Amino acid sequence: MEHVPFDEVTTSAARDAGGWLGALPVAVVATGADGSIVRWDHAAQDLLGYTPHDVLGRHIADLLHPDADRGLGRSLWEGAATGRGVMGMVTAWHKEGRPLDLEIWACPVPARHRGGTTVLVFAAEAEAARRIRGSSAVWDGLFTRxxxxxxxxxxxxxxxxxxxxxxxxxxxxxxxxxxxxxxxxxxxxxxxxxxxxxxxxxxxxxxxxxxxxxxxxxxxxxxxxxxxxxxxxxxxxxxxxxxxxxxxxxITAQQQAQLEADAVRRHLALINEATLKIGSSLDLERTAQELADVAVPDLSDAVTVDVLESLATGGELDAGLIGGTTLRRLAKAPLTGSPVTAALAPLGRTLVFPASAPYTRALGARRPFVVPVFDEQAIAPAADHSSTPAELLRLGVHSFMMTPLLARGVVLGLATFYRTRPVGPFTESEVALAGDLSARAAVCVDNARLYRREHDTAAVLQRSMLPQHITPPPGIEVAHRYLPASDVNEVGGDWYDVIALDGGRAALVIGDVMGHGTAAAAVMGRLSASVRALARLDLAPEDMLYQLEAALHDLVEPMIATFLCIVVDPATGHCRITRAGHPPPAAVLPDGTVRLLDVPPGLPLGVGGVRFSTTDVALPVGSVLVLYTDGLVEARSSDIDARLAELTDLLAAPVPSLPGLCDRLLTHLVPASADDDIALLVARIDPAA
The missing domain is CATH 3.30.450.20 (PAS domain)
Known part of the structure; x- marks a missing residue:
C-alpha cells in the first residue's frame, strides 16, 4: 500500500471528489481512535458484502487480504489518525472470499459529541475509479481545449x-x-x-x-x-x-464557399441554357425575347430588352452616341402576370431618353450601370420627367442594372434587369453573368441585323430581276407567282420569264440557282438576262444551254442552276422542250387529262461536260403548261413521287382561271413556312386569245 501524506493531497482529493466522485459508488467508513469500525454504510456493504453486524467493533485492518501485512495497515490508519491523512490503494477481502482492489481516502475529523478523533475512510473499487477518473480527464480536456x-x-x-x-x-x-x-x-x-x-x-x-x-x-x-x-x-x-x-x-467560411460554388453552378447552368435558347432564329424580336425569358427568374424578376431605333427600323447604326438616346422596346419578361412588366412601356414602343438618363449613360460608357439600392433618393432625379420609377418602387423593385448589348464593337441596345424578391441587390458575379448573357444575345441580335440587311438586299435584287410586266405574244395566256422562302431561310435564285420570238412563238423559261442570299440572286439576274438575249438570237434551245453553261463557268465562284425552256408555237401547239436537271413540266389537256411530260431530265447547268437534248411534243390547242421550281413539290417529310402525284391530282380538278390555278397549287402544296422559294409559271395555248 502506497503512503501519501494528507497535507500533500488535500487539494487533489477535493478536486477529484468534486469532479467525479458523484458518478462513482463510494463507501464511507468511520473508525474510532483505536481503529475499530464505528460506521458502516450501505455503499460499504454493497462494496465488500459485510453487514454492519459483521464489522462494527472490528479493527479496520482486519478487512484486508489475508496475505496483506496487517502491521502496515495499522500504521496507515495511525498516520491518518494523527492528522497526516493518507490516499492510496489496498487489497481488501470480500465476504465471498475473493480479493478486491480499492482506492481509499482517509482523513481525521474531530468527534462531534466527545473528544478524540474519528477517521473517515472513503473507499471505491479501483478499476471503476480509474475508468471514471480517466473519462473525466478526457472531458475536462475536451471542454477547455x-x-x-x-x-x-x-x-x-x-x-x-x-x-x-x-x-x-x-x-x-x-x-x-x-x-x-x-x-x-x-x-x-x-x-x-x-x-x-x-x-x-x-x-x-x-x-x-x-x-x-x-x-x-x-x-x-x-x-x-x-x-x-x-x-x-x-x-x-x-x-x-x-x-x-x-x-x-x-461555418461562415464554408457556407460562403458553398454559396459561391452554388452560384457558379447556377451561373454555368444559365449560360448553358442561354447557349441553347438564345439565337434559335435570325429574327430580331425573337432573339430579344429569348434573352429576357432566360434571365427570369434565375437572375432577375423582370427584364426588358431595348435596341436602338435605327437598328429596329433597318437603318444604319450610329458610330457613337451623342446627346439623347432613342430605343425600341422589343422584349419583356415575364410577358404576363408581373405588375413590374405591366408598369413598363409596352412592346414596340419607341423610348426617348435624355443624355443624363441611366439608359444613355450605360450605352455611352459601354459597361453595366447598376443601382444597388433603388429608393426615394435614387428616383429623385427622374421624378420631374417620369412617374415610372416611383411606380416601380411602389411595386417592390429594390435593385436593378442595365447591361449594354455590344457586338463587334457596335452598340445595339441594352437589357435591364429588375429585382423585387428579398434576396439583396445584384452581386458582382450576377452583374458579370448578366454581361455574359447580354454579350451572347448581342452577337445573335447583330447576326439577325446583318441577316435582315442581306435578306432585304437579296429580296430587292431578286424582285428587280424578275420580269415586272410579262406581255405574252398572241395565242398564249399566262399567269405566274413568286413566293419567297420564310424568314428562317434566305432568298434564293428562282426566276421565270416569257420571251416573245419570231413567227408568233414564245419561250417559256424557268430556272433555279442553287444556293441562297445575295450571291444566288445576282447569278439568277445574270442568267435571266443572258436567256432573254440568247432567246432573241433564235438559237436552238440546246445551244442556248451551252452558252449558259459557259456563263456559269466564267464566275469567280462557279455555281449550279437547273433550267427548263419550252418554245411554244400557239398556232400549232408544237413545243420544243429542253431540260437541265429541272423538275418535269406538267400539261393539262383540254379533256382534263393531266400528265408529266416525258422529257430527258439532263444534268444541271454548271456541272460541265454534259450534252443537252431537245424533245418535241405536240399538244392540243387549249392545253395548259405548268412550269415550277422544286420548292413547290419537295418536302422534307414526303417522297417526291407522292408530291408529284399530289400535283397532278390538283391539276385534274376544274379551275376557272390560270391565276386561280396558281393560287390553288400554292395553297395546297406549300406550308405556311416554306423551306425554299418558289417560282410558278402556267401558260394556256389558245390561238383565239
Missing amino acids: SPVGIAILDTRLRFLRVNPALEVMNGLPQAAHIGRRPVEILPDVNGADMERAMRRALDEGRPVLDSRRTGRTPADPDHDHVWSGSYVRLEDAEGRPIGLAATLID
Whole structure:
C-alpha cells in the first residue's frame, strides 16, 4: 500500500471528489481512535458484502487480504489518525472470499459529541475509479481545449457552463452567460429558432444536429456569421432530463464557399441554357425575347430588352452616341402576370431618353450601370420627367442594372434587369453573368441585323430581276407567282420569264440557282438576262444551254442552276422542250387529262461536260403548261413521287382561271413556312386569245 501524506493531497482529493466522485459508488467508513469500525454504510456493504453486524467493533485492518501485512495497515490508519491523512490503494477481502482492489481516502475529523478523533475512510473499487477518473480527464480536456464551442444548459435553457471557445465565439465571458438564456445574451441572432431546436432535443430526447444559428455576436458585430449547432439531452441515472449539452461550429467560411460554388453552378447552368435558347432564329424580336425569358427568374424578376431605333427600323447604326438616346422596346419578361412588366412601356414602343438618363449613360460608357439600392433618393432625379420609377418602387423593385448589348464593337441596345424578391441587390458575379448573357444575345441580335440587311438586299435584287410586266405574244395566256422562302431561310435564285420570238412563238423559261442570299440572286439576274438575249438570237434551245453553261463557268465562284425552256408555237401547239436537271413540266389537256411530260431530265447547268437534248411534243390547242421550281413539290417529310402525284391530282380538278390555278397549287402544296422559294409559271395555248 502506497503512503501519501494528507497535507500533500488535500487539494487533489477535493478536486477529484468534486469532479467525479458523484458518478462513482463510494463507501464511507468511520473508525474510532483505536481503529475499530464505528460506521458502516450501505455503499460499504454493497462494496465488500459485510453487514454492519459483521464489522462494527472490528479493527479496520482486519478487512484486508489475508496475505496483506496487517502491521502496515495499522500504521496507515495511525498516520491518518494523527492528522497526516493518507490516499492510496489496498487489497481488501470480500465476504465471498475473493480479493478486491480499492482506492481509499482517509482523513481525521474531530468527534462531534466527545473528544478524540474519528477517521473517515472513503473507499471505491479501483478499476471503476480509474475508468471514471480517466473519462473525466478526457472531458475536462475536451471542454477547455476544444476549438468547438461547448455549453451546458439547464432544463430551462439557462447557461450553466461555457468553454473558452464559445466565449470567443460569442464575444462574452462565461460570467455573462451563467444563468441567462441564449435569447437574452445574443439578441442579434435567430435565438428563438435556436431555443426551439434545444427544446425539441429536451422534450423528445433525440439529438438535434446541424441546426443553423445565423446573425451577429459581440465578437464580430459588423458581419453576419453562420454556426452549425448540435444539441444533446443530459439525463440522470433514471433517464430524467437534467440539462442540455450544446456544441457550435462557425461555418461562415464554408457556407460562403458553398454559396459561391452554388452560384457558379447556377451561373454555368444559365449560360448553358442561354447557349441553347438564345439565337434559335435570325429574327430580331425573337432573339430579344429569348434573352429576357432566360434571365427570369434565375437572375432577375423582370427584364426588358431595348435596341436602338435605327437598328429596329433597318437603318444604319450610329458610330457613337451623342446627346439623347432613342430605343425600341422589343422584349419583356415575364410577358404576363408581373405588375413590374405591366408598369413598363409596352412592346414596340419607341423610348426617348435624355443624355443624363441611366439608359444613355450605360450605352455611352459601354459597361453595366447598376443601382444597388433603388429608393426615394435614387428616383429623385427622374421624378420631374417620369412617374415610372416611383411606380416601380411602389411595386417592390429594390435593385436593378442595365447591361449594354455590344457586338463587334457596335452598340445595339441594352437589357435591364429588375429585382423585387428579398434576396439583396445584384452581386458582382450576377452583374458579370448578366454581361455574359447580354454579350451572347448581342452577337445573335447583330447576326439577325446583318441577316435582315442581306435578306432585304437579296429580296430587292431578286424582285428587280424578275420580269415586272410579262406581255405574252398572241395565242398564249399566262399567269405566274413568286413566293419567297420564310424568314428562317434566305432568298434564293428562282426566276421565270416569257420571251416573245419570231413567227408568233414564245419561250417559256424557268430556272433555279442553287444556293441562297445575295450571291444566288445576282447569278439568277445574270442568267435571266443572258436567256432573254440568247432567246432573241433564235438559237436552238440546246445551244442556248451551252452558252449558259459557259456563263456559269466564267464566275469567280462557279455555281449550279437547273433550267427548263419550252418554245411554244400557239398556232400549232408544237413545243420544243429542253431540260437541265429541272423538275418535269406538267400539261393539262383540254379533256382534263393531266400528265408529266416525258422529257430527258439532263444534268444541271454548271456541272460541265454534259450534252443537252431537245424533245418535241405536240399538244392540243387549249392545253395548259405548268412550269415550277422544286420548292413547290419537295418536302422534307414526303417522297417526291407522292408530291408529284399530289400535283397532278390538283391539276385534274376544274379551275376557272390560270391565276386561280396558281393560287390553288400554292395553297395546297406549300406550308405556311416554306423551306425554299418558289417560282410558278402556267401558260394556256389558245390561238383565239
